[in-house]
Amino acid sequence: MPFANIRISKGPRVLHGWYIHPIPYEMTIKDFFVKLITKELSPECGIIIEVSEIIERVELSETPASTATQVSSDCGIIELTSSIGVHIHYQLKNDTSMTPDLIPQRNSFMIMMQNARRTQLYLPTFSQSGKANRKQILRSDLVDWIRLHNGGWSTQSLANTQGKQFIVSLVETIWYIDMCNHEKLKERSCHIPELFHEFFGRADPESYKQSQKSFDANELNLHCQALAPYTTSSWMLMVNFDWLRDAFDRFIIAISNYVGFLQRQCVTTAKNHASKTPVRSIDKAVTVKVHKENIWVTLVDKIKYNPLKNLLIDLPSWNPVDIEEYLPNDPV
Numbered sequence: 001m002p003f004a005n006i007r008i009s010k011g012p013r014v015l016h017g018w019y020i021h022p023i024p025y026e027m028t029i030k031d032f033f034v035k036l037i038t039k040e041l042s043p044e045c046g047i048i049i050e051v052s053e054i055i056e057r058v059e060l061s062e063t064p065a066s067t068a069t070q071v072s073s074d075c076g077i078i079e080l081t082s083s084i085g086v087h088i089h090y091q092l093k094n095d096t097s098m099t100p101d102l103i104p105q106r107n108s109f110m111i112m113m114q115n116a117r118r119t120q121l122y123l124p125t126f127s128q129s130g131k132a133n134r135k136q137i138l139r140s141d142l143v144d145w146i147r148l149h150n151g152g153w154s155t156q157s158l159a160n161t162q163g164k165q166f167i168v169s170l171v172e173t174i175w176y177i178d179m180c181n182h183e184k185l186k187e188r189s190c191h192i193p194e195l196f197h198e199f200f201g202r203a204d205p206e207s208y209k210q211s212q213k214s215f216d217a218n219e220l221n222l223h224c225q226a227l228a229p230y231t232t233s234s235w236m237l238m239v240n241f242d243w244l245r246d247a248f249d250r251f252i253i254a255i256s257n258y259v260g261f262l263q264r265q266c267v268t269t270a271k272n273h274a275s276k277t278p279v280r281s282i283d284k285a286v287t288v289k290v291h292k293e294n295i296w297v298t299l300v301d302k303i304k305y306n307p308l309k310n311l312l313i314d315l316p317s318w319n320p321v322d323i324e325e326y327l328p329n330d331p332v
Contacts, residue, residue: 001022001023001024002022002023002078002081002082003020003021003022003023003086004020004021004023004032004077004081004086004087004088005018005019005020005021005064005086005087005088005256005260006018006019006020006021006036006088006090007019007064007087007088007089007090008033008047008049008089008090008092009089009090009091009092010053010091010092010093010094011094013237014231014232014249015047015048015049015092015232016036016045016047016049016231016232017228017229017230017231017232017249017252018064018087018228018231018249018252018253018256019042019045019224019225019228019229020221020224020225020256020259021036021041021042021045022041022042023077023078023081024041025078026076026077026078026079027076027077028073028074028075028076028077029058029071029072029073029074029075029076029077029080029088030055030073030074032077033055033073033090034051037049037050037051037053038051045228045229046229049092053092053093054092054093055073055090055091055092055093056091056092056093056094057070057090057091058070058071058072058073058088058089058090058091059071059088059089059091060080060081060084060085060087060088060089061084061085061087061089062084062085062087063085063087063257064087064253064256064257065253066085068087068089069084069085071084086260120154121150121151121152121153121154121240122152122153122154122155122156122158122159122163123143123146123147123152123153123159123163124143124153124159124160124163124164124167125159125160126139126140126143126164126167134202134203134204135171135175137202138171138174138175138199138202139167139168139171141198141199142167142170142171142199143167145198145199146244149243149244150240150243151240151241151243151244152240153235154235154238158235162233162235163235166230166233169223169226169227169230170227172223172226173223173224173226173227173255174196174199174200175203176219176220176223177192177200177220177223177255178200178201178202178203179203179205179212179213180212180213180214180215181212182200182201184215184258185254185255185258188257188258188261189257190254190255190257190258190261191250191254192251192254193247193248193250193251193254194247195243195244195247196247196251215258215262216262217259217262217263217265217266220255220258220259220262221259223255224252224255224256224259227248227251227252227255228252230248231245231248231249231252236248278317278318304328304330304331305327305328307326308323308326308327311323311326
């Protein structure tokens with residue numbers, strides 16, 4: 001099923017951070033937007049945007065960071081995402097009807113309220129028994145990381161609900177990427193923001209007597225979807241999370257871009273497996289090393305393998321064969 005990575009903003013505010021949504025069938029870009037905000041599509045996202053909002057501008061791009069192309073909201077979404085890119089940024093019309101004289105007063109009041117909240121901030125608490133493992137240490141370090149940046153939630157109740165859910169989702173995402181090798185994202189120019197670097201390189205799958213896992217597009221996308229709603233959470237938009245907001249957004253974009261790479265790779269692999277013609281020529285696919293002739297093999301032993309030799313000479317390229325029945329009863 002086709003998909004699109006959606007972002008919705010209004011002026012400087014991000015109302016819905018980058019999030020991958022399925023496209024069930026061809027429709028206009030405007031109709032797709034309406035289905036999102038009315039929860040006909042992706043209801044689990046909990047997008048809170050009024051139907052009365054007006055789309056001022058729509059931009060498409062190949063990646064969230066690449067040059068965007070402005071498009072009409074009446075164009076077909078599948079046709080455009082196939083030709084331009086799957087990243088769609090809806091920019092809503094800003095409400096300028098507010099009296100200019102009141103704007104500074106409103107902003108000053110908000111700043112005062114936010115500063116008041118900063119004087120008393122709360123962090124999530126986790127119960128723990130026994131010696132902490134690596135994953136629990138990562139969780140504890142993330143809580144300390146928020147504290148050291150003067151972040152936190154306005155009440156202990158919020159910290160132990162929304163804050164705890166955020167920490168758990170972030171731990172699971174970082175741990176999964178680390179178990180599969182976070183350097184692979186960098187190799188595909190999906191750069192994890194520097195703010196998060198200190199939390200990678202801790203998983204060490206070999207210490208668990210496990211081989212390093214390979215990334216799974218669906219599993220990584222689930223982690224991406226788990227984090228995306230936090231970009232527009234009310235607490236994330238507070239001043240005490242100014243230090244995190246942009247980096248967190250870029251972290252999700254990096255994961256989303258790598259999910260897109262993995263999905264394209266799966267499509268290519270499936271096509272190659274279904275193809276009846278070789279993807280590469282035999283010359284490029286096979287490496288032949290010539291060894292010195294074994295002069296100790298007798299003529300009698302060579303004759304034993306003549307049926308197998310003749311089979312391989314006449315065998316068409318890429319045809320599998322069971323050689324067991326062509327082997328002699330008394331092999332050399």
